[in-house]
Amino acid sequence: MPLNIACFGQPGSYTYEAMKSYFAGKNISPAYGSHFEDVVQAVATRQARYGVLPIENSSTGGITDVYDLIHRYDCCVVGEKYVKVEHCLLTLPGTKLEDIREVYSHPQGLNQCRSYLKHHGEWQLHPYFSTSQSAEQVQKMEDPHIAAIANKTAADMYGLDVLVEHINDNTMNYTRFFIIAADMEQSPEADKITLVLTTQHRPGALYHVLGYFFYNGMNMTHLESRPLKGRPFEYFFHIDVMGNLRNPATSRVLRNLAEHCNYFKILGNYVSDQGGNVDEIRRHRG
Known part of the structure; x- marks a missing residue:
């Protein structure tokens, strides 16, 4: 029987990468949540055996909402995973840099690319649910004036071009993820x-x-x-x-x-x- 896993974001996100890496070789059945609380609730009510959530980033620090939710819902931490963050500017195929007017990404993604975005002050920035959902949004809107900040995995999944690579300010940028469960596990x-x-x-x-x-x-x-x-x-x-x-x-x-x-x-x-x-x-x- 597969393990039910609640994962923040959706396929192509950094959380998705953390989940795939942590549970490599295991039979899993992922369900995705657009909000941190979706994941924590699924674990607390035992709809999911495990949940995967970002907890801190080496550039922007702790993700305080997740700390609060884990404590509020009385969940346990059973594992961790580090993932290197390599943000890219993703667009519809054929889009040029001068075509871009709007950029979607998770607030953390926008924050971690501040220096790059300052060089394009004319762009309208849209904080969105997650980096992967931002990539999906670009795909759905079919507007060459819109871009997303996400990783190469999301580009492949949603049929987008990697217009600019490595746009995050810190080249040694990592996110730490918690694996949570309703009950404590020890080894x-x-x-x-x-x-x-x-x-x-x-x-x-x-x-x-x-x-x-x-x-x-x-x-x-x-x-x-x-x-x-x-x-x-x-x-x-x-x-x-x-x-x-x-x-x-x-x-x-x-x-x-x-x-x-x-x-x-x-x-x-x-x-x-x-x-x-x-x-x-x-x-x-x-």
Whole structure:
């Protein structure tokens, strides 16, 4: 029986690439959602076994709506995948650069190509559901004055030309994707933990929380703050830290940490993405 997968966007999107790569070799049945909440709801109501969503980009940072939705719908993080982002300007066959008047893309896509788009200030920009749906929109409208920012996969799927390649500002542009599920999954190979917490509202509270990781040799790889609804200037902190919950020392540190938080929840313990794009990122940093 195929795995039911809820995927943001539609075929040809970067999320689509993340899904195909993460579930390579497995029998899957994808369903696509135009909104992040469509995907999270499908997982929370168990219409889909897994969901695939972008969670952060190396150029534009965390995708805060996704953090909020995963927490609100009580979903778990069971995996991650990194995909290199290579935005292209896609048009109907035969279109020339001087023909373009309007450009469609996901807001993140437009934001990640700001420098290129500044050279074409006369173009009208249209934030759209996803990069792949922007490509489909160009195909459907059959207007040579309209272009999309998306990847080469979308160009192939929707019969478009790649008019200009590599238009994103950052050539080392990556998006990290979460694989979510309704229930937590654990494996002996799990090496990354995602958790959410709130600190006591007093000076130095976050400093002391982070000290638990530092003094116990646990590598914190990401920290994202989100406002607490109805509590001005108080925050949820979403944290990624390396470790396995089956390790007694790791579990002890997290239990001690939880006792000093107003709210503490582990969203997942999963195998971090290794090799491929991640190795390229590390080589670039080196």
